[in-house]
Amino acid sequence: MTDLNALPTAAVLGATGCVGREVCAALGRAGYDVLAVARGPRPDLAPHAFHALDVAAADPAALAALLTTARVEVVVNATGGWVSTEEAMHHAHVQLVDRLLAATALMPRRPRIVQVGTIHEYGFVPDGVPIDERVEPNPTTPYARTKHAGSEAVLAATRAGEADGVVLRAVNVCGPHTTRASFLGTVMAKLAEASEASEASESEGLELTIADARRDYVDVRDLADAVVRAARAPVVGQVINIGRGEAVSMRELVSLLVSASGIPPHAVRERSARVESKGGGWTQADITLAGRLLDWRPRIPLARAMADMWATDRAVRSAAHARPAD
Numbered sequence: 001m002t003d004l005n006a007l008p009t010a011a012v013l014g015a016t017g018c019v020g021r022e023v024c025a026a027l028g029r030a031g032y033d034v035l036a037v038a039r040g041p042r043p044d045l046a047p048h049a050f051h052a053l054d055v056a057a058a059d060p061a062a063l064a065a066l067l068t069t070a071r072v073e074v075v076v077n078a079t080g081g082w083v084s085t086e087e088a089m090h091h092a093h094v095q096l097v098d099r100l101l102a103a104t105a106l107m108p109r110r111p112r113i114v115q116v117g118t119i120h121e122y123g124f125v126p127d128g129v130p131i132d133e134r135v136e137p138n139p140t141t142p143y144a145r146t147k148h149a150g151s152e153a154v155l156a157a158t159r160a161g162e163a164d165g166v167v168l169r170a171v172n173v174c175g176p177h178t179t180r181a182s183f184l185g186t187v188m189a190k191l192a193e194a195s196e197a198s199e200a201s202e203s204e205g206l207e208l209t210i211a212d213a214r215r216d217y218v219d220v221r222d223l224a225d226a227v228v229r230a231a232r233a234p235v236v237g238q239v240i241n242i243g244r245g246e247a248v249s250m251r252e253l254v255s256l257l258v259s260a261s262g263i264p265p266h267a268v269r270e271r272s273a274r275v276e277s278k279g280g281g282w283t284q285a286d287i288t289l290a291g292r293l294l295d296w297r298p299r300i301p302l303a304r305a306m307a308d309m310w311a312t313d314r315a316v317r318s319a320a321h322a323r324p325a326d
Contacts, residue, residue: 243285
């Protein structure tokens with residue numbers, strides 16, 4: 001017998017990552033029961049139910065049984081990231097999606113799939129060109145190619161009537177729990193070291209290498225809000241870009257992060273470098289379609305995103321230092 005008072009359930013794959021944990025929180029606030037899925041648990045996922053699973057290696061029938069038993073109506077794929085090899089990227093970005101689609105095809109009621117893709121799927125574009133959904137994807141790096149393959153698998157299955165999917169192509173994210181594998185995460189780690197050295201009166205200042213690039217960054221909590229809206233909106237088979245819709249210089253972003261850290265600007269020395277990254281020297285998402293189809297727009301200013309990013313990282317570091325050694 002169906003419980004008419006039961007909350008809808010959403011499963012979040014990659015629930016322990018920067019994007020995944022914020023998506024879990026946003027879905028919970030929106031009235032969903034959340035099933036958090038990842039290869040290993042973290043304590044800050046409470047109060048959500050958690051299931052440890054490498055989805056890319058899972059048996060589709062077992063995954064279908066898990067999702068069916070939990071009465072999952074929405075699956076958010078927030079997995080992947082800056083893994084090191086193309087083989088690892090294929091496992092995380094392509095094989096996982098194939099297993100997910102095979103599993104949902106076995107379910108008596110197919111869930112909505114929200115695939116969190118990347119703006120890098122479009123490839124490099126000339127400076128000054130906003131990227132809208134009509135741009136033909138031309139991924140040129142292993143990261144972009146494998147992410148695009150996963151997104152295209154969701155779209156192809158949806159076109160064939162075998163899935164109910166939507167793809168969000170997100171720009172780079174910032175805000176709480178930003179991974180240290182990213183550029184801003186790397187800068188934050190260096191600032192943290194400099195801050196601790198300064199507190200110990202051992203600081204010699206800090207030199208940062210900053211490329212002459214302009215990129216679109218969105219707070220991860222704004223992205224999570226877009227995911228919730230995509231889970232509910234009648235946007236089957238759509239690709240929707242998610243970003244702030246502005247290209248910000250990397251120097252401005254670093255300046256905002258330095259300000260959040262409290263380190264005096266004069267203590268930071270900047271060194272220019274060539275642009276060598278997975279995203280090229282320019283990204284700016286056209287977010288018109290997100291406004292029209294999802295009634296979504298970014299709300300969190302970059303200054304607040306950087307301040308919260310720093311505060312969260314500092315809290316995590318303080319907790320780690322306070323934890324007793326094994």
